[in-house]
Amino acid sequence: SGPARVMGIDLRRSPSRARQRLGYMAQKFSLYGNLTVRQNLEFFGKMYSLSGAELARRCDEVLEFIGLKDRQKERIDTFSGGMKRRVNIGVGLLHKPMLVFMDEPTVGVDPQSRRSILDAVKGLNAQGMTGLYTTPTGTFRSILARPQVLVPLVLCLVLVVVFTSI
Numbered sequence: 001s002g003p004a005r006v007m008g009i010d011l012r013r014s015p016s017r018a019r020q021r022l023g024y025m026a027q028k029f030s031l032y033g034n035l036t037v038r039q040n041l042e043f044f045g046k047m048y049s050l051s052g053a054e055l056a057r058r059c060d061e062v063l064e065f066i067g068l069k070d071r072q073k074e075r076i077d078t079f080s081g082g083m084k085r086r087v088n089i090g091v092g093l094l095h096k097p098m099l100v101f102m103d104e105p106t107v108g109v110d111p112q113s114r115r116s117i118l119d120a121v122k123g124l125n126a127q128g129m130t131g132l133y134t135t136p137t138g139t140f141r142s143i144l145a146r147p148q149v150l151v152p153l154v155l156c157l158v159l160v161v162v163f164t165s166i
Contacts, residue, residue, distance in 0.1 A: 007021045007099065019048075023093055024103075025100065026103055027107060030088065030091065031088060036073050037063070038073065041063070041087075044094060045059065062094055065093070066120060067086065082110055082116070085106070086116060088105070089120055103134050121133065
């Protein structure tokens, strides 16, 4: 027990403010297959207290960022694994978090989707975000810009890279 802070914010006093600063992209999809890409983004955006014009603007920006603006009216259950990953990334970025946790965002996707996802991850630096990226391989090192910290977690067989815009 004791105080806990996320980026300087006391979790007991301001849990929602702390949550606004964090983004998460799970390895397992957290999307609704019977909804369209845009409907998924709107649903999760509302969970982060986005609404109205701000929600619409952020959905448009994320759709552009993940390269699926022209497919926004299609249902998720029609998408390939790589396209679902891109939407999953968009969900984690929708509220413009300062710190993004990405759990193996390229696992099980084809090479073209993998490249697209890693390009999107690199783009986070330009937006001033910091991210934690977990992967069981080291192949990302040649793709990510300036990895700042590389920590092997031997027991979990996972590598964690922290990338920053600094």
